[in-house]
């Protein structure tokens with residue numbers, strides 16, 4: 001039996017429903033670190049802000065203090081990285097993206113969202129997926145009850161576990177509402193525009 005097959009069997013033995021593991025993935029308890037470029041260093045968050053732009057009635061510039069005053073929620077979810085690891089039951093705390101959508105009064109013409117991070121990283125996600133019932137689309141500032149580790153996105157990352165984990169942009173600084181889809185960083189470099197792990201939409205042409 002190969003590694004992947006054994007990993008899937010071990011899940012069932014542990015009482016985890018193996019159908020939670022998308023095709024071609026293995027489950028791990030580790031939390032690998034993956035990104036292009038370097039990890040930003042923040043001396044303090046006084047000059048940090050989150051910009052909300054594009055197809056909105058109210059463009060926003062939200063300071064860290066203002067952001068922390070928003071209502072936060074806790075979620076537990078599975079995450080799936082395109083490099084084939086999945087991690088089950090990860091715990092996050094953050095502000096739902098729908099809160100920002102209401103604050104900014106996103107216009108009807110908006111169809112997609114671009115998440116913008118430090119150093120020019122970006123990721124695109126359809127708005128319908130963000131607004132669909134039960135969707136987790138979180139601006140996350142805690143993992144496992146503690147502030148994010150620098151390499152995992154401190155102080156703020158996007159969390160969108162329905163799609164491959166590359167959509168979950170670390171070091172988030174901007175949210176752009178768009179009236180058409182556009183490729184983000186990885187999507188312009190060979191990764192699938194949508195990226196559903198259960199459809200194995202890893203790369204262009206999948």
Ligand SMILES: Nc1nc2c(c(=O)[nH]1)N[C@H]1C(S)=C(S)[C@@H](COP(=O)(O)O)O[C@H]1N2
Pocket residue numbers: 031032033034035036037081082117118121151152153165166167168169170171
């Ligand atoms: N800003 C930024 N966010 C990013 C990336 C990146 O290169 N830059 N890589 C993505 C990819 S490809 C993955 S798999 C996840 C990894 O998150 P982790 O390091 O917390 O496991 O972050 C995503 N978010």
Ligand SMILES: [Mo]
Pocket residue numbers: 034081082083165166
């Ligand atoms: Mo990734």
